[in-house]
Amino acid sequence: MKFLYRKMVLFLLLAVSILLITSNGWAQSKVVKIGFIGPLTGPNAAQGVGARNAFDLAIREANASGKYPYKVEMVALDDASDPATGVAAALKLVSDPAVVAASGHWNSPVALATIHIFHTYKIPFIVWGAIHPDITGFYKYPGVNRVAPTLIQENGPLCDWVIGELGYKNFSIISDTSSYGEMNLKAFRPMAEGKGAKILSVDSVTVGTTDFRPILTKVKGLNPDAVYFGGVVMKGALIRDQMEKVGLKKLFFAISGIKDDKFLEVAGPSGEGVVTIKPGKPIDKLEGGTKFLKAYEGAGYREPFGAYGPNAYDSAGIILETISKTGPEDKGAMAKYIRGIKYKGLMGETSFDATGQTTNLMVSRFVGQGGKWITWEESDYAKGARKLPQ
């Protein structure tokens, strides 16, 4: 009896699965797919998910506008900040004949691993977040463009500001051993020294370190004017906080990697007077910025769009404009169109140089004040009501 029962269950199982396998899925209408890759899981998920939402928003708006004779769909894939996973994701995109273009990556190592695939399969690709100079500057692939400025493009204005205008001269550098930190160190050091600054010490900290007191205590002994940090939000906030704790009351500055509300949240009161820059204008000062904010809110995403949301939004916009002009079939024409585009988007006018790098280099200056990032020009510090640490 038991045996019969088991056999029946088995038979049922087989029958159901055969039925499911052979069933033809859902009816499909003509769709054009645009790929998105980013760190949707893992340590950088906040950046990736925010960017994906913004990307999705652009596509939703395009579908709602009714300008396209087909449905545009986003295929969002995860690279988990891992090159191997990223490569698989990229291959998955190029294997899908409906995917006509893609945008991706926050992590430079992942982008460096995948752009070859998009190049080989001639899928137009726009990098929305990764900032390694080589992605465009070295490979110069005709189909690969980037809407984010490289590190070098960010460090220049920062040096001008902190050394030239604010007059700090003696620096200690702390960077993390991520690709981002490493590249920052390489870009900042010669730039600062070229402007007459002195580098007193350079320390790299491994990813995952949380206790920086030994390094900061050492730095304190060297008595620099300011600490330059090459890295991103969390570690920056921890270092800033622990600077206070070891009594190192000096200026702390970094490029856009730390320009996130989370930084001020973690750093707490020590976030006061931290100086940074960010490409583009602040969102609420942009043309269409308020519209974007409202639309984003209206779309009901759970997560904030983060620092790179506008980049992703504009990448989607560029791709959408391209397929409306060239059609989704001819990839070569698409790539050519993107390279020559003058796109008026959220971040201002974006166009690309011969290597595919954005020429939109406007940066804004920010300072931490009262738990918020305030543009330098509007801050109490510029007005003289508060003083940066000397």
Place this chain on the structure above:
Amino acid sequence: MLPRTIGRAVILLAVEAFFFILFAAFMKTYETGKVIAFLLFFIGLGVMFKEWEKARLALTGLFKEMKILAGAGFVAMLLTLPFIFQSSPYLIHICVMAGLFAILALGLNFQLGSTNVVNFATAASYGIGAYASALLAVHFHISFWLGLLVGGSLASLFGLLLGIPCMKTKDYYLSLVTIAFGLIIYILLNNFSWTGGPNGIPNIPPPSLFGHSFKEPLSLFGYQLPFQSNYYYLIFLLVGGSLVVAHRLHHSRVGLTWNAIREDEIAARCHGIDVTWYKILAFCIDAFFGGVAGTVYSHYIGFISPENFAFIVSVVVVTMVILGGMDNVFGVIIGAILLTILPEKFRAFEDFRVLIYGLIVVTMLMFRPQGLFPQKMRIYKKES
């Protein structure tokens, strides 16, 4: 007699073809629901195979009788895979990755399965092979084929280095050493400037053979196959080679000796076995396999960075060995293939991947420590 044999051969090939088509169809399935249906179907088949004794005996008898034909048919079908997946380089990529991990898992099996040495430094040897051959290729234009040997040998050398503390340590201590070693290699790769630090090494040239670059699509019998097919056939050969090596080692004095160490180290020593040397040997061979896999990976992707060789890779390979069946060469390969394909099929659940690996290991160890395919006793044929 002859017609009967032909009939049986046809049945055998038909059975193989059925499973092969099933596999190909499974690979081409993307919707999560269908993937699950497929899996249910496979499980159902497995259970049926176990319950329905008559069919099982008939089938196993058939395969035993025509071993060579079965093997040849299997190989021939695998060789046609790139043609079936011609339009989808992604699927071929998955197969290549499955092959790479199969090599890693086969290597680790010498330690984890045969010798009972828990090595959490697979990622280190994988990375050393990858970095060694990549650096040689980028800076000195050493060809991939030489790099394959150098990468493997250098990884082996590091295996030896890792084996030295193992002379003094065992069990927990040894595992601690391997974990520490893996982390050290990761940190060093991340910090040395000549390894490119966290930026890794870009532009690793693809291998070429008789003037045919592996970056170019492969033309076979008038078909244009995506460039991944080059690597598919390469990895097919390498996995085949590794399998032969693993099988031969298992069925030799060396494999038997490793098993003796696994079962009882003291008794092994009392029977004249130089435990330290055999453990180091296992380390070296494992590292060689890892180095070879690393070399292929670096030239295949063209870019490597330390992230590829983090601790989690080691744990994943351990999971493969445990799931497949410790000390069972074929089981280990199946474990590797399963754990490479399934995460790709369930990309929607990517976030849960590591958690699921962990759960697989814990539950397997608790309820089926011998793995999906337990090792069988060695049977020696005796002419009598």
Place this chain on the structure above:
Amino acid sequence: MIMARLLETEKLTIHFGGLAAVNEVDFTIDQGETVGLIGPNGSGKTTFFNLLTGIYKPTGGEIRYCGKDLVGLPTFKIAKQGVARTFQNNRLFLNLSVLDNVLIGMHPQQDSNWFDAIFRRSYVEREIEQGVEKGLELLSQFSEGLLTNCYQRAGDLPQADRRKVEICRALASNPKLLLLDEPSAGMSPAETEELMEDIRKVRQKVGEIGIIIIEHDMAVIRKVADRVIVLNYGRKIAEGTFHEISDNELVLEAYLGREEKDAQA
């Protein structure tokens, strides 16, 4: 007939912390001789074996085997020189087959390495073939049952068979000196009887082999041992033939204590 001296210890001592588990023991065994090693529990018999096989390093004294010094040599090298042993609570390779267990015993005489295993297949196959042949022959000497079940998992065997396999495994290396640690433990009288028969068979077959046997069963000792050595608290307290020993007062004293304990249990 004068047989050559096989093994000799002089003032062999080991301390665990403050305790001398084996204390200045002088011991000799000649080729072809069977020596019984007896003494109450904890008197250092197994520790003595562990010293001979190099598992423990002695804190003092000497071990000479065929004229060579064994102290400080690693266990596997000692084993390679022809010292084989069995264990008190038998240490078979439980997840391997009976035949594999015996094959591992032949490890010291075989010489194929990893290179041969991969590239010189015919050599390895011949080696295995010879090993299997010899192993089966050994097993058949002990019992037909083991021969037919030679592919059975060793862990599935009953206790008595495990002992036999362990002795087979030890003999597979063609030892010159065989150390048997309580071979009859856990056996019924009938099985013990059978075992003694087996040991005698081994003696007849390989004449010049020396055997040291630890036993609690005096019947076994009386039947197989040419000479008996008694240990108590790590010291040798008596030596002689079984009859000499059984009259020795020190020995009786040592054993009476034990008998009292037995009575309580």
Place this chain on the structure above:
Amino acid sequence: MAEIFQQLINALLLGCTYTLIAIGFNLFFGALNVVHFSHGDVCILGAFMTLILYGLAKLLGLVTFLPGFVFVPLLILTAMILTGLIGTFFERVVIRPFRYAPLLMVLVATVALGMVVRETVRLSFPHGSNPQIFPRILPQTSFQLGGVLIRLDSLIIFGTTIFLISMMFLFIKRTRIGAAIRAVSQDTEAAAMMGINIDRTVAVTFLIGSALGAIAGILIGAYNNIIRFDMGLMGGVKGFSAAVVGGLGNVYGAIIGGLILGFVETFAAAFIPGGTPYTDVFAFLVVIFFLIFKPSGILGEKVYEKV
């Protein structure tokens, strides 16, 4: 000179956390001859438990209702007990089934368990991959002492560690159950024959070890202001390393081992030029050195294999 003192304080505090984790490893090893590779993750779980409890308390208004010196100890104590229970649960479910199995099994199983714990934490917190902000539960004031900056929270951390470790020693030395723990760690079989309930003793050991580990996690959180789901991996490896350096199974050894590791790391970062990225490498090299030349650790006894 002041800098060296400042670095000494840094090293001491780092050493404290390692010690607290290492004590767990030693207790478990003593009781079961087992290395609980996921212990580091259990420790960090303690910190996350505090985070959750703090959130709950905030919801209930307890944070403002109770004065800080009552609320914070209460919070930590609850988190300790809960983490201790979780540790005991892990012992019951994952470690006990392998008591008579080969070492390899429990080793791999606990490594995998660590992975499960980490991932569960990551998945159950919003943005779990990112570091979570740990509430500032300790006073943030500081004072100068001869050029050395001393913070009140560091003092509290140091004091708590010393207090807890001495309490644990008292417990093991003076109580009945402590005697049972010592007996079991000496010889499990003999202890069982003397009528000691092995299962219960082991459970208590895991309770104590995990609770102390929770303190380590909380201290890490309070010290750094953040906690991250994967801190347990490194924390566990370092804690185990500290236990090995001090002598596995010897509870006093944990203190020495923890301090050695803390000092090596701090001073490598502070005084070796360009050494900052390599602090972990130095720490591991010390461990490997000990494993090769003194495998039993500083206070461990040489173990004779039972044959």
